[in-house]
Amino acid sequence: MFNNAQDHVLFAARTHVDRVVMEAFAEAVDEMDEGPAKELMDQVCSLYALASIEEDRAWFLEHGRLNTTRSRAVTAQVNTLCQQLRPHVSTLVDALGIPDGLITAPIAQV
Numbered sequence: 212m213f214n215n216a217q218d219h220v221l222f223a224a225r226t227h228v229d230r231v232v233m234e235a236f237a238e239a240v241d242e243m244d245e246g247p248a249k250e251l252m253d254q255v256c257s258l259y260a261l262a263s264i265e266e267d268r269a270w271f272l273e274h275g276r277l278n279t280t281r282s283r284a285v286t287a288q289v290n291t292l293c294q295q296l297r298p299h300v301s302t303l304v305d306a307l308g309i310p311d312g313l314i315t316a317p318i319a320q321v
Contacts, residue, residue: 222270228264251299258292265289 231253236256244247264271265285271277277285296303 222267226263226267231258233263251296251302254292254296255303256287258296261285261289261292 233256237257240249240256241250243252264277268277268285272279272282295300
């Protein structure tokens with residue numbers, strides 16, 4: 212029986228980790244002092260949550276947890292947040308300590 216539900220078990224495990232990370236992220240943002248840094252991290256937190264939903268939208272659609280209209284709205288919001296965060300990419304990369312050598316995508320070479 213376990214093997215027959217393996218896809219559901221793996222999905223549940225991965226989404227559990229996503230939920231734990233999301234809750235810790237949201238809590239850390241809530242504890243920040245008001246200001247531009249908090250606003251930026253709030254957007255990043257929203258992007259993390261919505262990107263996770265977007266990544267798994269097929270599963271949510273197949274199991275009736277998300278309809279096509281909301282699925283499209285999630286993707287639209289992810290795109291909007293990416294556009295809003297684009298001017299802050301250098302700040303975010305520096306804050307996360309990502310070495311220059313790892314920034315190889317042509318879009319990162321601005």
